[in-house]
Amino acid sequence: MTKNIHIIGSGFSALAASCYLAKEGYNVTVLEKNDTLGGRARQYKKEGFTFDIGPSWYWMPDVFERFFADFGKKPSDYYILDKLNPGYEVYFGKNDSVKISSELKDIYTLFENEEKGSGKHLKTFLDSAKSNYDTAITDLVYQPGVSPLELVNTTTIARVSQFFSTIRKQVRKKIKSHKLIQILEFPVLFLGAKPSNTPAFYNFMNYADFGLGTWHPRGGMYTVIEGIVSLAESLGVHFVTNANVEKIITDTANNVTALLVNGAEIKTNLVLSGADYHHTETLLDKNVRQYSESYWNKKTFAPSSLLFYVGFDKKVKNVSHHTLFFDTDFDAHAKEIYDNPQWPTDPLFYANFTSITDKTSSPEGKEAGFFLIPLAPGIEDTKELREEYFHKIINRFEKLTNQEVKSHVLFKKSFCVNDFKSEYNSYKGNAYGMANTLLQTAFLRPKIKSSKVDNLYFTGQLTVPGPGVPPALISGKIASELIIKNKK
Secondary structure, three states: OOOOEEEOOOOOOHHHHHHHHHHHHOOEEEEOOOOOOOOOOEEEEEEEEEEEEEOOOOOOHHHHHHHHHHOOOHHHHHOOOOEEOEEEEEEOOOOOEEEOOHHHHHEEEEEEEEOOHHHHHHHHHHHHHHHHHHHHHHOOOOOOOOOOOHHOHHHHHHHHHOOOEEEEHHHHHHOOOOHHHHHHHHHHHHHHOOHHOEEEHHHHHHHHHHHOOOOOOOOOOHHHHHHHHHHHHHHOOEOOOOOOOEEEEEOOOOOEEEEEEOOOOOOOOOEEOOOOOHHHHHHHHHHHHHOHHHHOOOOEEEEEEEEEEEEEEOOOOOOOOOEEEEOOOHHHHHHHHOOOOOOOOOOEEEEOHHHOOOOHHHHEEEEEEEEEEEOOOOOOHHHHHHHHHHHHHHHHHHHOOOOOOOHEEEEEEEOHHHHHHHHHHHHHOOOOOEEOOOHOOOOOOOOOOOOHHHEEEEEEEOOOOOHHHHHHHHHHHHHHHHHHHHHH
């Protein structure tokens, strides 16, 4: 049995897998095409400002704790966590916002004050969400997606109806307030699909939100990457940056024998790809690809994003660390992402000001702003469109928060569909992977182990369990365990 493995990419799933494989005694080499590690979770620094380029929400802290515990460590060995209070703020109109407390009792009160009786309904809803969360963590998300039988046990059978209903139906059954509905439907956006297409079972994301809270790693999400890299290096993992994998070379028996990296062949016996699944298959000869172009084209992908990293020369008012702007039609924007892909007429958007709670992310007296507009993957992306939409959201931002900020912009950098393609080889420039709809859940997602190449495996957000940072850590564990099991 070989003990040498090459991992393509260095995002959360690849890094997690590298740690598990190194712990098992494999000689692990991670190949990253960019000049820094982290995949989509890289950093951008300019003029004393620091931005997380990609993931900015730290949810499901228990998954991070479980990951580090597998190596006898704790998150606090590598970074400091602060629980945010409020966890986030939601704007519905001018001077009309709701702050989501870190305390459940305050959230119940908020709901009750908005709609009489909704506090009681929320408690029932969250009891179900917690139960589903426990089931998901215990019985489902750590499964490799090999067989439908992974989903079958006495607990999941009792919840089978929840896979055939939707979050939207469940939320709206008892609660009528438009504001409260949007707050409850928001967390499934992390799963990359519309609430109307997401199974009700996924209400466990609401428990992740209200029950476990929103956290911030001091220094930004990149400190988590640095922590996992440090752990990996202590286990003997070797990292190579600026290493672009151009081809996966197989022999006549359909086994990987080498990788073509920056024009040079590197012999290998086992490959795990944490890069985009679709892109990875294009590196293979056609006869050993599992999925056709039509297969990928029929799948529901999570949105892409237009991102702006903005340095302000003053402190920004009337916002929280995480601030959501839901002052426009949620459903209309969703249709322009999923049903009729186009640039949105009146987009919802999200803003993140880490420097409100983390002084390391901007110079004193200034503010680091991160703005995100969800977009349909694969749409046209031009400098002119980016500029047009920056002005759209910044004008609304000023109106909604009752302040002038445009003249205080020191610089801005954008990142959009074309960048997701060029930087991450992302299919259609998607930002979050493949959506967790009913027909794209568990064993119905692309497989971790190639069915055509015996020593090729995949990890990340296009396979199980799905989009998001905690699922990426889990995916790395699942993939490594499958490799270890199959190679014994």
